[in-house]
Amino acid sequence: MQTSQGFTKKRISMIQGLKNKMKGNKLHKFTFYLLLCIILFTQDIYSQTADNELEVPYLDTHQFMTNNFVKDPFLKTSVRNSLGMGKALDVEIPLVVIDGEELLALRGDILFLTLDFEYQHRVKDWLGVWARLLVLGRLGSGTEALISQGITAISGFDLGWLFKLHQTRKTQLSGSLGLTNTSSTIVNILDFVNGIIEGDFSSNNKLVRNIPSLRANSGLRYAWAMNDFFGTYLLGELNFGQSAVERNYGKLFYRFGGVLDFDLSTRTVLPFGVALGSVFSSLPRTGDLTKKNTQSFFLKIGYNTETNFIIGIETSLDVIPLESTGKSLKAGLTTINMQYFFH
Amino acid sequence: MYLAFSAIILLYQAGLAQFEIGLIGGFSRSGLSGDKPNNATYTTLTGIGIGGILEIKISQYVHVGIQPMYLQRGSKIAYKIKDERDPVDSLKFKINYLTLPLMVKVYGNNQKTYLISGFDVGFPTIASIETLDGSEKENVLDRLKSVDVVVNFGFGVRLPVNQFMLAFELRYIQGLLNLNEPTEGEASPLDFIIRTSGFQLFSSVSLPLRKSK
Structure with missing residues (x-):
């Protein structure tokens, strides 16, 4: 209107x-x-x-709020841009550990920067393809954190196909097949210095490491519009390949997520949609080496009364059990998302 | 196994759909991605590809086909040289393959433009590293995996010319396997990961075998 x-x-x-x-x-x-x-x-x-003509994703009378965490099953031609920044505050960093005993620990902050650009093209009403560019920076924001956590820069792209498998008036199920190719540059000052202290002067002890990685992925995406106000969507995805920060022959990673989706504009004067969700994954998006699974909780609020455009703010909390410290890193990230849907 | 799988798909569909046979050829502009030697970068190398097409229309908008092909891929290797601002192309890493791509084409409503994707299984027949002028050459076939698998994503346009179909397509290729297979006694292949990537520009002529009504 x-x-x-x-x-x-x-x-x-x-x-x-x-x-x-x-x-x-x-x-x-x-x-x-x-x-x-x-x-x-x-x-x-x-x-x-x-x-x-409503171009944004909807089923029946419910309009969905898209987000970066749980991909939706809708086959739409769209372009999406997302720019984010976040911090993990008061990270305890064990700086000197001898015989497993922590002799000196410092506190520091870790800064995250993300940039994400995606184009999805609807080829047929049952088939879509997408291409995505992604950049992530992770660095210690103080001297202590910089020395111990170093700098990680990950860049790459994602190509994939999305197939509509089943649709009813209120539900849609789609399957995806994709390929993620990333290249990481990791500067780890602490490991390098520790290597020298331990007498490792070989070429294996590097200050800067580059890690190429490739993963094939396949997943299912499901959406259900319960009524005009409430909907939900779910994601299940398996990845096979290398993580962005570790050399290996190939591992299986999984990712599951769900979203509660509220369209406030249908019941109130507020022109917003809200997506509240969580993702459980064995592959952290922040480029950390982990022993256990990571969990992300997120909230997205988006202006949703335009027929072909969504702009919103997404805020998230990632709980990442770090392999290096044995402790969980709690990182808060905020991103600004814009998505334009073509006719 | 792969050939058998391709053949089963084609034969299964034979009674239901329409065959097309043809020729395909074009250019491959490829490079390597992954680990690099010290002070080196990879730049693209242009090669050619030529082969045949056997394609089946399995629905109004979807075609499946195999495209056996002789294909040149590889990369130039540029090294940083003192007093030169940019790395200088110094070596050519050439790999010639016999490949067997299994491709799926999905046509748009106009039946002229299409998206193409699939897997391409390649068997290296010649692999060499040589200087730019070709004066020195070393065979490195035994240091590569015997099979390379790449995934293709692309789009094309197809036009009818009399009873033939003329098509032009651009594909992005990304290798899935690490090409490096060190000889016995050398370091782990994980220490040096290289994969093929690049673009291919092909044109093809095909002939639908079914008589038009």
Whole structure:
């Protein structure tokens, strides 16, 4: 509705402008009324188009709020951009450990930066393809943290296919097949210095390591619109290949997630959608080596009254059990997401 | 196994769908991704590819086909040289393959544009590292895996010319396997991971075997 109101305001100001320019000229007056008819006629058509055609993901009467964690099953042509920043505060860093005993530990912060750009193209109503670029930076933000946690920069891309497997009026199930290729540069000052202290002057003791990794993935995505206000969607995904920070022949990773999705604009005056969810994964997105699974909890609030555009803020808490310290890192990240859906 | 699988798919569909046979050829601009020698970077190397097409229409919009091909891939290796700002191309790493891509094409509603994707199993027949002028050459076939598998993603356009179909397509390729297979006594292949990646620009001519009504 807001789209058509905005559209009307633009049209009125256009008409006023034309009126002022054409005062006193009969020929121009005729032209003006002709233009007016055309404008009003086209406005009607545009308004109908804008009101009737919803490009953002929906099922039945429920409009979904997309997010970065739990991918939705909808086959839409869209472009998405996401820019984020986060911190893990008061990370306890065991700086000197001798015979398993922690002699000196410091506290520091770790900073995360993320950039994500994705294009998805709907080829048929049952098939879509996507390409995604991703960049992640992880660095200690103080001297102590920088020495112990170093700097990790991960960049890569993701290509994949999305297939619609089943659809009813209120549900949709899709399957995905994809490939993720990343390259990581890891600067680890503490490990390098410890290596030298222990007398390792070989080429294996490197200050900067580069790790190429490749993973094939396959998953299922499910969405259910319970009513106009509430919906939910689920994700289950298996990855096979290397993690971004470890050399190996290939491991199996999994990722499961769920979202509770609320469309506030249907029941309140608030023009927002809310997605509240959690993801359980053996492959941390922050480029950390972990012993156990990581858990992420997130909340996304997005402006959802445009028919083809969603802008929102996503805030998350990642609990990452670090292999290096044996303790859990709690990282908070906030991202700004924009997604445009094409007709 | 792979050949058998491809053949089963084709034969199973034979009674139901329409065959197309043809020729395909074009250019491959590939490089290597992964670990690099010290002070070196990989740049792209252009090679050619030529082969045949056997394709089956399994529905109005979906075609499946195999494209046996002779294909050149590889990379140039550029080294940092003192007093030179950019790395200088110094070596060519050439790998010639016999490949067997199993491809799926999905056509748009206009039946002219399509997306193509699939797996390409390649068997290296010649592999060498040589200087740019070709004056020195070393055979490195025994240091590579005997099979390379790459995944293809691409798009194309197809036009009818009399009874033939003329197609042009651009594909991105990404190798799935580590090419490096060190000889006995050398370090683990995990110490040096290299994979093929790059783009391929192909054109093809094919002939639908079914008579048009």
